[in-house]
Amino acid sequence: MEQKTLKQLVKLTILIIVISYVVDKILFFSLNTISDNVMSGQAIGKLNQFLTVKDSADVLVFGNSRANHHIIADQFNDNAFNMGVNGVGIAYSSTLINSLPKDKEQIIIVHIDTKNFFNDDYDGSDIGGLRSKYNRNEEITEALDASGRVSFLQNIYYSINYNGSLIGILKNYIKPKYDYKTYKGFDPLVVNESQSAARDYTLRNDIAENCTDSHKVNQVALNYLMKIKAVKEKSKKNFIFVTSPIHNDPCDEDNKILNGIMSEHKLSYRDYSNLYKTTQPDDMSLWKDKTHLSNLGAEKFTMYLREEFLFLR
Amino acid sequence: MLFNSTEYLIFLPIVFILYWLLKSSYKNQNVLLLISSYVFYGWWDYRFLSLIIFSSFLDYYVGQKIEAAIGQQNKKHWLLVSLCSNLGLLAIFKYYNFFADSFASTMSTVGWEVNDLTLNIILPVGISFYTFQTLSYSIDIYRGQIKASKDIVGFFTFVSLFPQLVAGPIERASNLIPQIENKRILNTNLIKTGVFQIFVGLFRKVAIADNLGVYVDAVYGNYEVHNGTTLMLATVFYAFQIYFDFSGYSDIAIGSAKLFGFKFNRNFNLPYFSKTLTEFWRRWHMSLSFWLRDYLYISLGGNRKGIAITYRNLLLTMLIGGLWHGSSWNFVIWGGIHGLFLSLEKYTFSLFKIKTFNAFGYIYTFIVVIIAWIFFRAPDLESASTIVATLFSFDFGSLFLGDINKFVNAIFLLIIGLFIDLRLFKSKISLEEYGARFSVVRLSILVSILILILCLFYSTTENFIYFQF
Numbered sequence: 001m002e003q004k005t006l007k008q009l010v011k012l013t014i015l016i017i018v019i020s021y022v023v024d025k026i027l028f029f030s031l032n033t034i035s036d037n038v039m040s041g042q043a044i045g046k047l048n049q050f051l052t053v054k055d056s057a058d059v060l061v062f063g064n065s066r067a068n069h070h071i072i073a074d075q076f077n078d079n080a081f082n083m084g085v086n087g088v089g090i091a092y093s094s095t096l097i098n099s100l101p102k103d104k105e106q107i108i109i110v111h112i113d114t115k116n117f118f119n120d121d122y123d124g125s126d127i128g129g130l131r132s133k134y135n136r137n138e139e140i141t142e143a144l145d146a147s148g149r150v151s152f153l154q155n156i157y158y159s160i161n162y163n164g165s166l167i168g169i170l171k172n173y174i175k176p177k178y179d180y181k182t183y184k185g186f187d188p189l190v191v192n193e194s195q196s197a198a199r200d201y202t203l204r205n206d207i208a209e210n211c212t213d214s215h216k217v218n219q220v221a222l223n224y225l226m227k228i229k230a231v232k233e234k235s236k237k238n239f240i241f242v243t244s245p246i247h248n249d250p251c252d253e254d255n256k257i258l259n260g261i262m263s264e265h266k267l268s269y270r271d272y273s274n275l276y277k278t279t280q281p282d283d284m285s286l287w288k289d290k291t292h293l294s295n296l297g298a299e300k301f302t303m304y305l306r307e308e309f310l311f312l313r
Numbered sequence: 314m315l316f317n318s319t320e321y322l323i324f325l326p327i328v329f330i331l332y333w334l335l336k337s338s339y340k341n342q343n344v345l346l347l348i349s350s351y352v353f354y355g356w357w358d359y360r361f362l363s364l365i366i367f368s369s370f371l372d373y374y375v376g377q378k379i380e381a382a383i384g385q386q387n388k389k390h391w392l393l394v395s396l397c398s399n400l401g402l403l404a405i406f407k408y409y410n411f412f413a414d415s416f417a418s419t420m421s422t423v424g425w426e427v428n429d430l431t432l433n434i435i436l437p438v439g440i441s442f443y444t445f446q447t448l449s450y451s452i453d454i455y456r457g458q459i460k461a462s463k464d465i466v467g468f469f470t471f472v473s474l475f476p477q478l479v480a481g482p483i484e485r486a487s488n489l490i491p492q493i494e495n496k497r498i499l500n501t502n503l504i505k506t507g508v509f510q511i512f513v514g515l516f517r518k519v520a521i522a523d524n525l526g527v528y529v530d531a532v533y534g535n536y537e538v539h540n541g542t543t544l545m546l547a548t549v550f551y552a553f554q555i556y557f558d559f560s561g562y563s564d565i566a567i568g569s570a571k572l573f574g575f576k577f578n579r580n581f582n583l584p585y586f587s588k589t590l591t592e593f594w595r596r597w598h599m600s601l602s603f604w605l606r607d608y609l610y611i612s613l614g615g616n617r618k619g620i621a622i623t624y625r626n627l628l629l630t631m632l633i634g635g636l637w638h639g640s641s642w643n644f645v646i647w648g649g650i651h652g653l654f655l656s657l658e659k660y661t662f663s664l665f666k667i668k669t670f671n672a673f674g675y676i677y678t679f680i681v682v683i684i685a686w687i688f689f690r691a692p693d694l695e696s697a698s699t700i701v702a703t704l705f706s707f708d709f710g711s712l713f714l715g716d717i718n719k720f721v722n723a724i725f726l727l728i729i730g731l732f733i734d735l736r737l738f739k740s741k742i743s744l745e746e747y748g749a750r751f752s753v754v755r756l757s758i759l760v761s762i763l764i765l766i767l768c769l770f771y772s773t774t775e776n777f778i779y780f781q782f
Contacts, residue, residue, distance in 0.1 A: 006503045008753055012508065015757035020764045027765060043718065086716070151319065159768045166769045167725060168718040194710055198538050 007169050021156070028158035031166070032068040034173050035132060039180035041087055041172040043165045044132055050083045051137070055101050057081045061185070062093035063111025070293050071109060072302040074184040082185030089116055091124035091147065094224040099139040100137055102235045110228065110241045114273065117221050118254045120165040124220045125149060129160040188295035200284050211251035217261065229265050238270075240309060241269040244301060245276045247290045270308065272301070314356035316565040317519050324353065329572055339496045343470045353475040354438070362438040364402065369472040369645065371398050372447040376461040377467075379454045388455055395451035399444045406440055411640030414650055419768070437481040443472055445604055450486040452608055459487050467493045476569040480562055482580040482600035497574025502749050505756055507571030509748025512763040513733070514564025521730040522558035523772030524723040525550045529690070531715045536696055540710040541703050548700075551690050552683045556584065557730055559598065560589070567745060579745055586738050588674030590654045590681055605634050623659065628652035643688045643697055650685040726770055 025242075038045045054060070059080035061071045068084030083096060093110060100106065127147050133140040134150065135158075144150050154160045177241055191199055225253070232239045241262060243255070255271045262269035276286055276297070286297035293301060314320050328349045335341040355362050375398075378391040450471075453459045462468040470492050477483075509703070532539055532547035539547070563580035570577045584597035594602045610630040616623040628649070634650020662668065670677065684701070691697035714720045737744055748756060 002500070003503065005499055005501050009504055012504065012753050015754060016481060016760050016764075018506075019757050020761035023761055024765060024768065041718075153319070157764070157768045159765060162769055163771060164718065164722060164769075167721050171721075202538050 024159050028161070031159065031162050031169065032136070035162070035165075038169055038172045038176075040177040040183070041168050043168050045172050045177070045180065046085060046185065047130070047133070049183065049185075050081065050096065051099075051133075053081050054096075054099065055104065057106065059107045059109070060100070061109045061111065062097060062111045063210050064088050064113060064116075066099070066113065066244050066292060067109075067111030068185070068187055069189045069288070070298045070301055071111065071242075071305070072184075072186045072298060073109075074186070075302050076107070076305045076306065080184060084111060084185065085129065086115070088126040088129055089113075089122060089124070090221050090224040090228075091127040091143075092129050094227045095127055095130060095140060095143040097231050098143065098227050100231070100235070100237070101139070102231075105236045105238075107238045107240070110239065112241050112243050112258070112269070114243050114249075114254050114258050114271070117218060117258055118215055119218055119221075120216065122218045122221055124224065131163070132165065134161050186298070188298060189283075189292055191288055191294050196284070199289060200288060202286055202289060203287060206248045206290055211253065215254050215257050217257070222261070225261075225265075225267075229267060232267070239268060240307070241267055243269075243273050245286075245293060245297070246273050247287055248277070249273045272304070275301070275304065314353045316562065316569075317515060320356065320482040324349075325569060325572075332573055337492075340466065342422065342466075342497070343464075343466050343493060346474060347466055347470045350470065350473040350475040350478060354473065354478055357438050358435075364393065364406075364437050364440070365443060365473055365777070366469075368399065368443065368447055369403065369469045372450055372472070373462065375451055375463055375470045376454050377463075379451060390457045392451055396448065399448050399451075403440060403444045406436055408551070408636075408640045415642075418531075442481050442483055443478065445483050445601075445637075446486075448473055449604060449608060453486055458653075459490070462490055462494070464494055466478070474570075474575075476566040476573075476575075477577060480559070480566075481598075482563055482566065482577050483598070483604050484577055488578060490574050499572070499574050499627070503571045504730075506746060507568040507753065508760060509751070509756060510564045510568030510571070510744060512568075512760050513744060514566075514568060515767060516561070516763050517557040517564065517730060518561030519767055519772065520770045521723075521726045522554045522556075522561060523563050524719065524726050524770065525554040525557070527719045527772060528715055528723055529554055532713065533690055533692075533696075533700075536691070536700055536703075539703075539713055541706065541708045542710060543713040544700050544703055545709075546712065546732070548687055548690070548704075550727075552585070552679075552686050553727055553730070554582075555686065555689070564744065579687040579743060582743065583734055583738050585679060585682075586668045586675070586734070587678045588672070589658055590651065590678055591658055592669070593650070593678050593682060594655070601634070601637070605630050610635060620663075624656040627655050631655065638689070642694050643691060646694070647685050647688040649726035650681070654681050722770060729766075 034047065035044050039044075051308075057079055059073055059077045061067055061073045061080075061082040061084055063084045064084040065084065068082060068086065071082055071084070073080035073082040083093075084271050085092065090112070097108060097110070100108075118174060124147055127144060128149055130144065131154075134144050134154070135141055151160075196207045228239070231237070243258075249255075252274075259269060259271060276283070280286060286294060286296045286300065288297075328345070332342055332345055335345055351362055354365065372395060374628060375395040379388050379395075382391055450459075454461050459581060462471070467490065470493050471484075471486065472558050474484075474489070475494075490631045529547050529551045532543055533551075536544065560581035567577045567580070578600055580598060580600050582596040583598065584593050587593040587596055610626055613626040613629060614622055629652070631648040631652030632645055633648070635644040635646070635651070638644045638647070687700050687704075688694075688697045691700055736745065740747075742750070751759065
């Protein structure tokens with residue numbers, strides 16, 4: 001390599017590193033300013049709203065899309081918030097639960113998906129959904145560092161923390177999806193007429209998967225459950241763990257094992273997987289798809305929870 | 314090791330620095346490249362190395378034997394040894410289960426139940442690519458087009474050179490071996506074009522293709538419940554996903570090779586800007602289509618033996634080309650559709666004495682290509698048939714969007730990708746040369762923008778689509 005080429009190479013490398021580093025910081029801090037003012041949308045807005053209400057809310061719901069679409073938190077209490085988010089698991093929920101004030105009395109409903117608890121592939125990567133608060137929120141930063149899911153690149157290029165959410169942030173900043181002042185975190189699933197035909201077809205042809213003999217508990221999921229248990233023991237909170245209805249789940253061995261784990265750790269757990277299967281097996285209007293309840297199904301399920309847990313009334 | 318992994322981000326600069334520290338001896342550089350290539354390949358599974366080493370030994374030895382053999386008959390015998398061994402390995406590792414399964418199915422339809430003949434075989438990564446590369450070496454020596462390599466390290470490096478090892482471009486010995494067996498030079502032009510191409514390739518793969526893939530996977534994974542509109546959009550998305558995935562891979566490969574002073578052949582030339590299917594195949598996966606043309610189509614007689622034989626050759630070449638991609642009837646049908654339309658085009662051109670179509674040809678070519686992609690993407694023949702039937706039932710209801718944020722991201726990135734392609738198409742400068750247009754400062758700014766787009770939009774699909782082939 002000639003001297004001139006080497007000089008050009010060094011110049012190019014240094015310039016790329018410096019320019020990309022500086023522009024990344026400008027972009028990141030600009031996005032922080034914008035995103036902090038975003039209060040709608042699943043990825044950032046809902047998290048921002050949660051961080052503002054978490055210290056004062058009386059009832060909080062955590063979990064994935066099934067928690068989000070199945071539990072109408074404000075039917076328990078006006079001062080309630082549903083923090084269920086699409087695609088997240090127990091790692092995400094556990095981290096947020098850990099950020100709650102220890103001395104505040106709160107009712108915490110944690111939605112657990114039995115299948116995810118026994119899923120070998122679950123690695124806690126859903127905690128990545130909290131990246132936008134990395135280095136900006138103590139509990140979240142600690143949890144992300146402990147999860148080992150922060151790449152060395154993330155410490156160089158901060159804008160990775162906004163991966164996948166830029167357009168959503170800008171959209172919700174310019175035109176909020178909803179009025180957050182009246183939003184309680186529950187998103188109803190409404191089935192229109194054209195969707196109902198496809199839904200009915202899918203549900204009628206819903207062939208249950210074969211049950212497996214192996215029911216090895218996922219250690220990552222169990223570790224995060226233990227972190228929730230630790231919060232329970234150190235705080236004045238009342239925890240309820242629930243699994244909401246699913247359309248067709250003939251395998252109950254995993255549910256029994258999960259029940260056993262919860263009992264062993266003295267955690268209050270109710271499994272409603274087959275609630276509608278036994279009570280209203282032919283009522284398709286309760287469903288949006290195989291795993292999600294429609295708004296009607298959610299209303300009934302929430303009512304059911306209120307009847308089961310008197311303190312939720 | 315994947316090009317879009319952190320490992321490669323560390324691996325490439327280390328090998329690059331060591332390589333140019335050894336610049337006084339290209340033979341030492343070859344030793345380093347060979348070791349690095351085996352590390353790169355063994356990262357998946359070190360056991361696969363035995364196969365590539367065996368294949369390299371075989372073709373090195375056979376190549377010398379072909380050259381030394383006296384008389385065409387003797388040369389042919391040695392060529393057959395290479396063909397049978399290479400294709401034999403490919404047949405065992407890639408096609409044995411397919412043919413065993415097809416045989417059992419055929420027997421069962423005539424009432425004979427055959428025991429399960431399939432074996433638990435893992436397909437070694439990149440076997441189709443390096444097999445075709447070594448085959449071309451033996452055939453070129455047989456045809457007298459190149460000399461057999463006398464440099465064993467150089468030859469092994471030719472077979473395993475890491476930028477092109479796993480998914481091409483399928484480099485010809487006539488292009489690559491002379492570069493390996495001579496001193497390489499790195500100049501500013503190569504650095505600028507190489508760096509630019511690597512980052513554009515990463516953008517195409519990690520940002521565009523992987524984001525499109527999220528929607529495609531959601532729809533094709535549950536195709537029974539989706540209407541024609543959704544399936545149509547998912548198929549169009551797939552057409553761009555596979556293009557940006559594979560052309561992105563090729564860009565990173567070609568760009569990486571430039572940093573080591575190698576010039577690989579171009580593998581993609583804006584294929585969706587084609588007015589005919591014939592033109593499409595001159596622009597899509599060029600290293601494979603030219604390989605098939607030179608070593609299969611021409612060997613079968615090409616267009617020299619009359620019109621009927623030409624059509625047969627076209628169809629046969631495309632069917633085998635389809636099968637090269639994977640051991641499934643879907644790929645055979647995909648190749649068959651291309652073969653059929655290539656033949657029809659040839660017939661139309663000869664009938665109307667024209668050489669190409671007018672501007673409507675772009676639409677015609679795209680429609681044929683996307684219909685064929687359905688068979689390429691669908692998991693099996695039954696699902697492909699269902700998807701085609703749904704599309705042609707013209708049941709165009711409301712569109713399924715899936716995760717709206719991911720959908721919008723995919724559209725946004727696709728528009729950027731198409732804008733870049735349109736610019737390249739209009740400027741008539743290939744991406745391979747485009748980086749040379751910029752000053753170092755301007756190139757740094759462009760690369761920095763690409764890095765930030767990657768940070769904001771990268772998706773996390775593990776593999777490149779063409780790795781499975």
